Amino acid sequence: MIDRKSCDYKPRNERTKKGKINQRARRIEWEHVMPAENFGRHFSCWRDGDSKCISNKGKSFKGRRCCQKISKQYRIIQADMMNLVPAIGELNADRSNFRYGISEPIIGQYGKVSFQVDFKQRRAYINPSKRGDIARIYLYMNKTYNIPLSKQESKMMKVWNEEDPVDKWEKVRKIKIFEYMKEQSN
Numbered sequence: 001m002i003d004r005k006s007c008d009y010k011p012r013n014e015r016t017k018k019g020k021i022n023q024r025a026r027r028i029e030w031e032h033v034m035p036a037e038n039f040g041r042h043f044s045c046w047r048d049g050d051s052k053c054i055s056n057k058g059k060s061f062k063g064r065r066c067c068q069k070i071s072k073q074y075r076i077i078q079a080d081m082m083n084l085v086p087a088i089g090e091l092n093a094d095r096s097n098f099r100y101g102i103s104e105p106i107i108g109q110y111g112k113v114s115f116q117v118d119f120k121q122r123r124a125y126i127n128p129s130k131r132g133d134i135a136r137i138y139l140y141m142n143k144t145y146n147i148p149l150s151k152q153e154s155k156m157m158k159v160w161n162e163e164d165p166v167d168k169w170e171k172v173r174k175i176k177i178f179e180y181m182k183e184q185s186n
Contacts, residue, residue: 001026002088010111011090024089031087032078033137035097036064039077039147043067046074077145081177083137091115095124102156104128132164 002009002025011025040046040063045053049062050070067074077083087095091110094117101123105116114127126134135157141147142154149157 002028004111008112009088010113012094012109013090022090024093027089028086029089029092030084031092031095033083033085033134034141034147036078037097039141039145040064040067040074042147043071043074045069045071077141077147080141080144081181082140082144082174088113091117094119098122098124099153100131100134100156101125129164131160132162132166133170135160135164136166136170 004010011022013022014025016022037046044050045067046063049060049066052070053061053066055061064078068078088110091113098117099122101118101121103125105114105125105127107114107116109116116125117123118125138149138153138157139161142149
């Protein structure tokens, strides 16, 4: 459960289109900073499927579900803790696989949370104090897994990396993640 008062979060939608309570507005989820589609689309199982990706009803499938089933490399990239951050479920859902935009977010879509989704432009706008964190994750994913970035995206991430330097929490987070990953590999 989210303590909405502590972060001034107000759901964009308290209820789903079917009138049910929007459960994603009430929980924290693990969000891929670099969307799974960004790295998934470079796998043939994502684009084309695989002969092993057949549902119980005999229908073939592709995308995330297929890659999770058959590709160890995809599962490693998808589970990389450097690319996972806690996020309010509704924001995670709304951001979807949208790219980040350059502008500052207009406050109000989610209460006083400094985050905005432009559904028409398919862009997410974030607080400038978090841009460097995001940039370093994108650059890490690019370097570690050779995931290509567009020229525009690469340029933006390099600028964000410079404009928003590493803070204390980011250093602690990185150390904890690498310590955990080292333990798991032993």
